[in-house]
Amino acid sequence: MLLNQFLILSAVLFAIGVYGVIARRNGVAVLMSIELILNAVNINLVAFSAMTGTLAGQVFALFVIAIAAAEVGVGLAIVLVIYRNRRSIDLDEVDLMRG
Amino acid sequence: MVGLLAQAGEAARLDTPEVEWTALAPVLVMIGGAVLLMVVAALAPRGSRVGWHAIVTIAVAVAAIATVVPQWNRVGDDGPFSVVAGSVGVDRFSLFLTVVICASVVIATLFTDGYLRREGLEGAEPYVLMLLSASGGLIMASANDLIVMFLGLEILSIAVYVLAGMHLRRVRSGEAAIKYFVLGAFSSAFFLYGVAMVYGATGSTNLVEVADFLARNTLADSGLLVAGFALLLVGFGFKVAAVPFHSWTPDVYQGSPTPIVSYMASGVKAAGFAGLLRVFVVTFGDYRLDWQPIVYWVAVLSLLVGAVLAVVQTDVKRAMAYSSINHAGFILMGVQAASDRGVSAALFYLAAYTFMVAGTFGVLTVVGRRGDGHHQLSDYAGLGRREPLLALALVVFLLAQAGTPLTSGFLAKFYVIDAAIESRSFWLALVAMLSAVISAFLYLRIILAMYGSSDDAETADGAAATAGPRLRVPAAAGIALVIAVVATIGIGLVPDPLSETARDATPELVASGD
Amino acid sequence: MAQYLPVVTLLALAVLFAALSFVASRLLAPRNPTAAKSAPYECGIVPSREPPERFPVRFYLVAMIFIVFDIEIIFLYPYAVISGELGAFGLVEMIVFVVAVFASFVFLIANGALDWGPSRRLRRVDPRVSAERTTATTVRRVGLDGREEAA
Numbered sequence: 001m002l003l004n005q006f007l008i009l010s011a012v013l014f015a016i017g018v019y020g021v022i023a024r025r026n027g028v029a030v031l032m033s034i035e036l037i038l039n040a041v042n043i044n045l046v047a048f049s050a051m052t053g054t055l056a057g058q059v060f061a062l063f064v065i066a067i068a069a070a071e072v073g074v075g076l077a078i079v080l081v082i083y084r085n086r087r088s089i090d091l092d093e094v095d096l097m098r099g
Numbered sequence: 100m101v102g103l104l105a106q107a108g109e110a111a112r113l114d115t116p117e118v119e120w121t122a123l124a125p126v127l128v129m130i131g132g133a134v135l136l137m138v139v140a141a142l143a144p145r146g147s148r149v150g151w152h153a154i155v156t157i158a159v160a161v162a163a164i165a166t167v168v169p170q171w172n173r174v175g176d177d178g179p180f181s182v183v184a185g186s187v188g189v190d191r192f193s194l195f196l197t198v199v200i201c202a203s204v205v206i207a208t209l210f211t212d213g214y215l216r217r218e219g220l221e222g223a224e225p226y227v228l229m230l231l232s233a234s235g236g237l238i239m240a241s242a243n244d245l246i247v248m249f250l251g252l253e254i255l256s257i258a259v260y261v262l263a264g265m266h267l268r269r270v271r272s273g274e275a276a277i278k279y280f281v282l283g284a285f286s287s288a289f290f291l292y293g294v295a296m297v298y299g300a301t302g303s304t305n306l307v308e309v310a311d312f313l314a315r316n317t318l319a320d321s322g323l324l325v326a327g328f329a330l331l332l333v334g335f336g337f338k339v340a341a342v343p344f345h346s347w348t349p350d351v352y353q354g355s356p357t358p359i360v361s362y363m364a365s366g367v368k369a370a371g372f373a374g375l376l377r378v379f380v381v382t383f384g385d386y387r388l389d390w391q392p393i394v395y396w397v398a399v400l401s402l403l404v405g406a407v408l409a410v411v412q413t414d415v416k417r418a419m420a421y422s423s424i425n426h427a428g429f430i431l432m433g434v435q436a437a438s439d440r441g442v443s444a445a446l447f448y449l450a451a452y453t454f455m456v457a458g459t460f461g462v463l464t465v466v467g468r469r470g471d472g473h474h475q476l477s478d479y480a481g482l483g484r485r486e487p488l489l490a491l492a493l494v495v496f497l498l499a500q501a502g503t504p505l506t507s508g509f510l511a512k513f514y515v516i517d518a519a520i521e522s523r524s525f526w527l528a529l530v531a532m533l534s535a536v537i538s539a540f541l542y543l544r545i546i547l548a549m550y551g552s553s554d555d556a557e558t559a560d561g562a563a564a565t566a567g568p569r570l571r572v573p574a575a576a577g578i579a580l581v582i583a584v585v586a587t588i589g590i591g592l593v594p595d596p597l598s599e600t601a602r603d604a605t606p607e608l609v610a611s612g613d
Numbered sequence: 614m615a616q617y618l619p620v621v622t623l624l625a626l627a628v629l630f631a632a633l634s635f636v637a638s639r640l641l642a643p644r645n646p647t648a649a650k651s652a653p654y655e656c657g658i659v660p661s662r663e664p665p666e667r668f669p670v671r672f673y674l675v676a677m678i679f680i681v682f683d684i685e686i687i688f689l690y691p692y693a694v695i696s697g698e699l700g701a702f703g704l705v706e707m708i709v710f711v712v713a714v715f716a717s718f719v720f721l722i723a724n725g726a727l728d729w730g731p732s733r734r735l736r737r738v739d740p741r742v743s744a745e746r747t748t749a750t751t752v753r754r755v756g757l758d759g760r761e762e763a764a
Binding site: 014017018021027030034037038040041044045047048051052054056057059060063064067070071074075077078079081082085086091094095 | 246249250253257260261264267268270273274276277278280281284285287288291292294295296298299302303304305
């Protein structure tokens with residue numbers, strides 16, 4: 001069945017995104033990984049939408065695209081604030097608080 | 100050409116949903132107020148330091164609460180109903196949480212005003228963001244569709260990411276923002292993946308249709324659905340700060356501006372639990388045997404980890420973050436019970452907790468002084484002598500959090516434990532009582548530091564002399580503290596109105612009329 | 614298939630030319646690199662620290678405005694396709710949506726997101742210098758710093 005291929009593609013993208021968020025140190029790369037996860041979900045939604053013959057999944061995908069843009073806008077702004085204060089976007093260095 | 104246009108005009112009309120604007124009034128008031136405040140503040144000349152931003156914010160939140168009253172009566176007369184083609188439900192559950200979230204906005208705004216003046220920050224943006232975030236919370240509380248739920252979750256979260264980094268010059272504020280953002284966006288993505296799974300398994304995102312589908316059909320292979328449960332639970336778990344999804348909480352609470360933390364711990368948590376209760380207890384109620392064990396262990400871990408790690412902290416703000424994890428464990432007990440009694444216990448807990456935690460962080464805001472950096476336990480030494488009223492307020496909040504009788508905290512804890520025992524989770528109830536005893540050490544430690552023995556007091560007074568002038572409690576913060584103290588003690592002495600309201604506020608799913 | 618032959622030929626030629634140029638320069642050009650040559654500025658002075666990178670935030674703000682409209686289009690496009698069928702309901706919904714987006718645009722403009730040129734704060738710094746630029750004021754701005762008392 002065709003659906004499985006989409007689901008596997010989406011799962012692989014999801015896993016790559018999760019790996020990126022956990023392993024990458026560059027703030028911008030982490031943002032890109034989050035985008036990757038959201039787009040993996042979009043593939044899922046559209047595939048399910050085609051399978052079940054309902055439109056909700058495709059509508060949802062549009063909302064996810066909009067929200068992903070908003071999220072990355074805010075994320076970049078926060079990375080920018082960090083960069084201005086400490087001249088680096090290495091997230092491993094952003095660790096003043098421990099306990 | 101004209102003919103073509105006319106033809107297009109006569110094309111088959113789609114079924115457009117009837118939008119009942121009055122039923123959406125609380126959300127509309129909040130969003131409209133936020134947008135208006137944003138535009139007016141941007142166009143008005145800058146630099147005026149009158150606190151009109153805060154006054155407008157409070158007026159908007161109070162107006163939203165006022166719109167709840169007629170709807171509460173309407174739901175009582177006609178029963179719950181749904182609007183916008185069944186994607187938003189209005190029941191007493193959503194109305195109850197609307198009031199709770201708006202109240203947390205009012206209190207947090209009163210603290211924010213003094214904070215912004217003290218730190219020399221200006222602008223209406225924090226208030227706009229808080230209103231927008233709260234409107235996301237209201238959407239979550241009344242969502243009857245997973246798409247709407249996700250939209251609410253994101254409106255709620257994205258605004259709070261910015262609020263956490265509001266203090267641009269403080270490095271820690273930026274650090275809190277990036278940590279909250281990365282983990283929050285991560286968890287939202289998990290939530291979204293879960294929604295996609297549930298959609299794939301049931302063919303709909305509407306909670307009514309999902310519940311119908313699950314009631315009518317038995318899935319041959321429920322793998323997709325259970326994966327969806329797990330992913331949704333991860334998303335909600337992050338938002339309500341439950342172990343093992345709590346790792347952001349201490350850092351974010353410690354680094355964010357303190358009045359914002361008071362909103363995070365009350366409003367954001369209430370919205371997260373609103374979604375959790377509606378999706379799991381109501382929609383997936385038939386599958387409770389699948390998700391109850393997970394929630395059970397999440398609750399146990401939250402109770403124990405929150406309590407134990409809170410006691411070993413020396414930074415009061417950080418300790419309060421762990422204590423909020425502990426409280427999330429208590430509220431999860433109500434979720435785990437998956438019964439009417441559990442839901443109303445969780446609602447009572449949320450309402451009572453909103454006032455005590457907002458008040459606690461309000462006192463922390465004042466004690467933090469300029470720079471928001473004085474949160475060590477030693478900064479509280481001798482506070483009882485220097486600032487008797489402020490210290491007394493903190494004592495009330497801490498005793499309430501510990502669950503002392505005659506405060507709201509006692510009954511809140513009593514109801515959730517009662518609900519857990521009713522659902523035969525005896526061990527969970529036992530763990531809860533144990534964790535209450537452990538976390539009481541923390542609250543007593545802070546109280547003892549404030550009213551320390553005379554030797555300590557002398558050195559503490561010396562330290563206070565070097566620490567700077569007397570603490571200045573802004574008038575707005577004073578009003579908020581009085582509200583919170585009165586609510587905390589009032590609910591403790593006369594609990595019946597609130598507990599009966601919480602009992603009425605059962606969540607229900609109603610299909611759209613058309 | 615035959616009609617694509619010229620395109621394919623051109624593509625192959627382009628790739629070939631680019632590859633040949635690279636290889637030829639690698640083979641023919643003399644190379645003896647030194648540390649001074651590979652420094653960012655070859656003017657004889659060894660830079661003591663990394664040259665400060667310019668970080669133009671202005672472009673970031675413009676990108677934000679782009680995102681505002683980018684998102685708007687995502688929802689406007691489906692509406693435009695079936696606006697006739699949606700009728701008055703769709704129009705009202707779209708107006709609500711567009712007003713909300715427009716409010717954010719007003720906010721951006723009011724906060725100076727589209728003010729190019731020297732930022733307002735810099736212009737206001739020196740009260741001795743009037744806003745109009747004449748030769749006199751420009752000379753004063755450049756050359757009179759600290760000479761006020763002496764004069």
